[in-house]
Amino acid sequence: MSHWYYSDSTRTRQGPVDAEAMAQLHREGRLAPDTLVWREGLTEWQPWRTLMSEVLGTDVALSPPPAPAAIDGEAGFTPAATPTTAPESGDAIDWGIPASPRPTATVTDALPASWATADSASPYAPPRATLAESSDYQAGGEVVYAGFLKRFAAVVIDGFAITIAYYAVVIILMLVFGMGLGALGSMTPSSDALPAGMVAMFAVIYGVYPIISGLYYVGFESSSMQATLGKMAVGIKVTDGNGQRLRPTHALGRWVSHLLSYLTLYVGYIMAGFTDRKRGLHDMVANTLVVDRWAYTGRPDLQRRELGVVTIVMLVLAGLAILGYGAILAFVVALGAMGSS
Numbered sequence: 001m002s003h004w005y006y007s008d009s010t011r012t013r014q015g016p017v018d019a020e021a022m023a024q025l026h027r028e029g030r031l032a033p034d035t036l037v038w039r040e041g042l043t044e045w046q047p048w049r050t051l052m053s054e055v056l057g058t059d060v061a062l063s064p065p066p067a068p069a070a071i072d073g074e075a076g077f078t079p080a081a082t083p084t085t086a087p088e089s090g091d092a093i094d095w096g097i098p099a100s101p102r103p104t105a106t107v108t109d110a111l112p113a114s115w116a117t118a119d120s121a122s123p124y125a126p127p128r129a130t131l132a133e134s135s136d137y138q139a140g141g142e143v144v145y146a147g148f149l150k151r152f153a154a155v156v157i158d159g160f161a162i163t164i165a166y167y168a169v170v171i172i173l174m175l176v177f178g179m180g181l182g183a184l185g186s187m188t189p190s191s192d193a194l195p196a197g198m199v200a201m202f203a204v205i206y207g208v209y210p211i212i213s214g215l216y217y218v219g220f221e222s223s224s225m226q227a228t229l230g231k232m233a234v235g236i237k238v239t240d241g242n243g244q245r246l247r248p249t250h251a252l253g254r255w256v257s258h259l260l261s262y263l264t265l266y267v268g269y270i271m272a273g274f275t276d277r278k279r280g281l282h283d284m285v286a287n288t289l290v291v292d293r294w295a296y297t298g299r300p301d302l303q304r305r306e307l308g309v310v311t312i313v314m315l316v317l318a319g320l321a322i323l324g325y326g327a328i329l330a331f332v333v334a335l336g337a338m339g340s341s
Helices: 019-027 048-056 058-062 148-187 193-221 229-234 248-263 267-273 281-286 309-340
Strands: 004-007 013-017 036-039 236-240 288-292
Touching: 004 019, 013 019, 019 048, 036 048, 148 193, 148 229, 148 236, 148 267, 148 309, 193 248, 229 236, 229 309, 236 248, 248 267, 248 281, 267 281, 281 288
Parallel strands: none
Antiparallel strands: 004 013, 004 036, 236 288
16 A cells, blocks of 8 residues: 655645545545645655546546535635644644634745755655655664574675676776786786786776675665665665664765674674674674664564565575585595595
8 A cells, every 4th residue: 555645735745644545635625636745656746636546546536626615614714725834743644624824834944954955946855854764764663673594695695796796897807907918018028017917907806896895785775775685685674773774974884894793703793693683793883773674664564574485595595505515625625535545
């Protein structure tokens, strides 16, 4: 079920409401054809007339909305036309009718401070908050934290993605360096520049991996998705200590703090299976959480504690890979023992 938002007469965002509530607002005359509305899946606010057919049906949407009825004792007063003071919370929905007209609120006063932009003519942004917040962030409610197994499965998927990107870049770099070194060698066969060029090539190749890894984790975890490809696949995301979206600098700090888990021989990662909020050492240092993708949203009931199909499949594949590696290693050791005997 989609959640809808709409702009009231004071240009204040109201919502979320469901489709039935939107239909009721239309019948009451509180949604004019030019009223700006937004639902999940849209990138921009749209006039109600372009979307009303989704809620009302084609036939009803083509007919004009009913005129709002006058309130007893206040003939000619309509809720849609009467300016009212913006509610204290932009997300609160006031279904009541004010007893008397109130002073008109300006656009700047009606909008929360975090919505203020240089473009005062278009104050309506989709209901996404500032960069540090998720678009549908809601504090409180039950939170399902991601355990070690889900996070391990996500790391396996992310490892594949980063490795593919790394080798694609390495192949391109080797081709470029190879052509450059070949041309250099043909021009100056006895020059010392060729060994120096080889050293530079390998330095660049080895330095590419952390750059790709950093861009990957920082970019995805600070994005609106709040998750890398692996985390999205298993249904988890990264938040700050309050459940909100990470800023790029915060995501960078989290990525750098992974070094501590490496230095502890991966014990820092295993801690995620035993701490109270399933946090690894790097999460504690960076003050971050890894939670179900529906945590801190308006639908915490969609959170899942079970591992899920993707997690189970990745765990099985990882287990088979470890067994295969162990078998190959044992075979090599056995061959060496036979050869020395």
